[in-house]
Amino acid sequence: MTQAEIEIQMLAVVVAAACALPGAFLVLRKMAMMSDAISHAILPGIVAAFFLTHNLNSPLLILAAAATGVFAVLLVELLMSTQRVREDAAIGLVFPVLFSIGVLLIARYAGDVHLDADAVLLGEPAFAPFDRLVALGRDIGPRALYAMGAVGLANVAFVALFYKELKIAAFDAGLAATLGFAPTLIHYGLMTSVSITAVAAFDAVGSILVVALMVAPPTAAYLLTDRLRDMILLSAGLGVVAAVAGFQAARLLDVSIAGAMASAAGVVFAIVWLAAPRYGVLAGRRRRIRQKWEFAEKMLAIHLFNHEGLPEADTEHRIGHLEEHLSWEQDFARRVVRRAQSNGLVRRADDDLLALTPKGRAAASEAITNL
Amino acid sequence: MKGAAAIEVRDLTVAYRDKPVLWDIDLTVPPGVLMAVVGPNGAGKTTFVKALLGLLPVSAGRIRFFDAPYEASRQQIAYVPQRGSVDWDFPTSVLDVVMMGRYGRLGWIRRPGKREREQAREALARVGMEDFAGRQIRQLSGGQQQRVFLARALVQDARVYLMDEPFQGVDAVTERAIIDLLRALRSEGRTLLVVHHDLQTVEEYFDRVMLLNVRRIASGPVEQAFTTENLRLTYGGRIAFLRSANAADAADPAAP
Numbered sequence: 001m002t003q004a005e006i007e008i009q010m011l012a013v014v015v016a017a018a019c020a021l022p023g024a025f026l027v028l029r030k031m032a033m034m035s036d037a038i039s040h041a042i043l044p045g046i047v048a049a050f051f052l053t054h055n056l057n058s059p060l061l062i063l064a065a066a067a068t069g070v071f072a073v074l075l076v077e078l079l080m081s082t083q084r085v086r087e088d089a090a091i092g093l094v095f096p097v098l099f100s101i102g103v104l105l106i107a108r109y110a111g112d113v114h115l116d117a118d119a120v121l122l123g124e125p126a127f128a129p130f131d132r133l134v135a136l137g138r139d140i141g142p143r144a145l146y147a148m149g150a151v152g153l154a155n156v157a158f159v160a161l162f163y164k165e166l167k168i169a170a171f172d173a174g175l176a177a178t179l180g181f182a183p184t185l186i187h188y189g190l191m192t193s194v195s196i197t198a199v200a201a202f203d204a205v206g207s208i209l210v211v212a213l214m215v216a217p218p219t220a221a222y223l224l225t226d227r228l229r230d231m232i233l234l235s236a237g238l239g240v241v242a243a244v245a246g247f248q249a250a251r252l253l254d255v256s257i258a259g260a261m262a263s264a265a266g267v268v269f270a271i272v273w274l275a276a277p278r279y280g281v282l283a284g285r286r287r288r289i290r291q292k293w294e295f296a297e298k299m300l301a302i303h304l305f306n307h308e309g310l311p312e313a314d315t316e317h318r319i320g321h322l323e324e325h326l327s328w329e330q331d332f333a334r335r336v337v338r339r340a341q342s343n344g345l346v347r348r349a350d351d352d353l354l355a356l357t358p359k360g361r362a363a364a365s366e367a368i369t370n371l
Numbered sequence: 372m373k374g375a376a377a378i379e380v381r382d383l384t385v386a387y388r389d390k391p392v393l394w395d396i397d398l399t400v401p402p403g404v405l406m407a408v409v410g411p412n413g414a415g416k417t418t419f420v421k422a423l424l425g426l427l428p429v430s431a432g433r434i435r436f437f438d439a440p441y442e443a444s445r446q447q448i449a450y451v452p453q454r455g456s457v458d459w460d461f462p463t464s465v466l467d468v469v470m471m472g473r474y475g476r477l478g479w480i481r482r483p484g485k486r487e488r489e490q491a492r493e494a495l496a497r498v499g500m501e502d503f504a505g506r507q508i509r510q511l512s513g514g515q516q517q518r519v520f521l522a523r524a525l526v527q528d529a530r531v532y533l534m535d536e537p538f539q540g541v542d543a544v545t546e547r548a549i550i551d552l553l554r555a556l557r558s559e560g561r562t563l564l565v566v567h568h569d570l571q572t573v574e575e576y577f578d579r580v581m582l583l584n585v586r587r588i589a590s591g592p593v594e595q596a597f598t599t600e601n602l603r604l605t606y607g608g609r610i611a612f613l614r615s616a617n618a619a620d621a622a623d624p625a626a627p
Contacts, residue, residue: 028461171463
């Protein structure tokens with residue numbers, strides 16, 4: 001990779017990690033769509049602040065634009081509090097309005113500067129290395145990398161410092177309130193963190209990728225662990241994987257970097273969703289199939305147990321009879337018998353006649369007492 | 372009157388837009404009692420508990436705990452919400468949830484440590500869940516979830532416990548364990564106010580009761596307040612047959 005490419009890759013990695021931290025809490029609070037709302041609603045704030053600062057990476061612009069994001073959340077909640085509009089509709093109402101105000105502002109007043117509607121949606125990480133930060137007369141790297149790094153560190157500090165508060169407010173806001181933790185304050189703290197991250201990241205990667213990196217890695221991490229701490233760390237890790245895979249794919253295929261990274265985030269999620277060891281779709285299917293066979297074997301053992309030693313055992317214990325008694329297809333019955341045999345639950349007294357082994361008898365009586 | 376009431380409610384009104392959900396409630400709960408709040412669906416039982424805890428805006432009225440406002444007594448009051456009020460798929464362990472009961476004493480930023488873990492383990496042992504400490508909460512049954520919530524309230528070491536339907540959807544064994552625990556808390560001098568839905572067990576479990584249907588219909592010792600007449604006023608005519616098994620009410624003309 002060239003120097004510029006290394007810088008773009010580093011920027012992507014930092015953006016991914018910075019987005020994953022507040023993203024994990026958004027997902028847990030079932031507010032993933034709020035990242036969509038905020039990352040679009042900040043546009044008028046960015047444009048307005050840009051007129052003042054003329055610098056997309058100025059801390060003042062980041063804070064002023066982030067305020068627009070928090071304002072969008074306020075508007076959504078104001079609409080909801082009237083109880084005339086539900087949350088999803090309120091989000092759908094607020095962010096297109098704010099976003100389009102931003103688009104109009106750009107078209108009217110900022111057509112000739114480095115700010116256009118495409119860049120807002122998809123960003124352009126490839127431009128990041130051109131805007132250098134110079135300290136003490138020396139070029140110390142792309143400005144965006146430092147801006148994003150500072151925001152990332154702020155997110156780490158926020159989550160580390162208020163881990164307990166974020167956790168209790170996300171799990172049980174009522175308890176948090178009665179314990180004096182002001183869940184509304186925590187909520188707006190999180191929304192501020194999301195807004196600042198979205199503003200800082202938008203120039204480099206655009207709002208689509210911000211949404212992808214805030215939602216996909218945490219949602220995937222949720223399927224991989226039962227611990228909040230691990231979920232947060234995994235979110236950051238999976239985000240980094242998507243950033244690296246996405247950028248390398250963009251280089252190979254010569255396509256939009258932000259587009260490739262957002263797609264990579266989707267692919268990472270899809271892989272986890274399918275293959276997660278415990279909560280993945282495939283694991284669930286395997287578990288259901290195994291349970292189906294185990295249950296069938298248990299039924300077979302109980303059936304044999306019920307008639308064991310009785311005169312009718314001679315007919316009831318025949319494989320051919322299972323079809324009638326348990327209404328099993330002949331093929332299915334034979335497969336159950338084969339499995340039960342290899343698991344040592346039953347043995348064949350002769351070609352067609354089944355008998356329980358001591359292990360099968362124990363399994364049957366245990367199953368009956370647990371019914 | 373000797374000493375302050377554990378809970379003192381005067382003229383409490385809570386409204387949803389222009390419709391009162393609770394209307395002019397007065398209630399005095401003396402310390403060290405086990406009190407039920409009963410009433411039909413939509414009577415405002417949960418609203419009442421949440422209003423006491425300052426979780427809902429109150430239109431009018433005054434609420435005191437041991438003669439102090441709620442804000443000043445926060446650490447003295449533990450709340451056990453309905454089980455369904457939280458997401459049991461949240462990625463956390465049983466021990467973690469119980470430790471949340473200590474967060475209030477820890478205050479902002481300070482992390483729970485060894486002491487909090489020990490307290491949480493003790494509380495889990497008291498509800499018979501010590502073996503579940505490391506379990507992921509999504510693996511719990513309904514009764515186990517309820518016990519975890521109770522353990523979380525226990526570590527709060529409060530003087531007043533407000534519980535919303537702790538018996539909801541638990542089996543008979545768990546119900547027995549819970550009522551034993553509530554009685555043990557009462558015998559330690561703590562005050563318990565419990566939203567309850569099973570009228571059949573009110574007389575057996577509780578020493579005081581409030582009958583609520585938007586207004587306070589009656590409150591006081593169970594033998595005085597829990598009468599057929601008050602139940603009829605609370606639930607409407609339908610309640611009569613519920614109590615027809617009770618010999619004392621056999622002569623009630625409303626019974627079928």
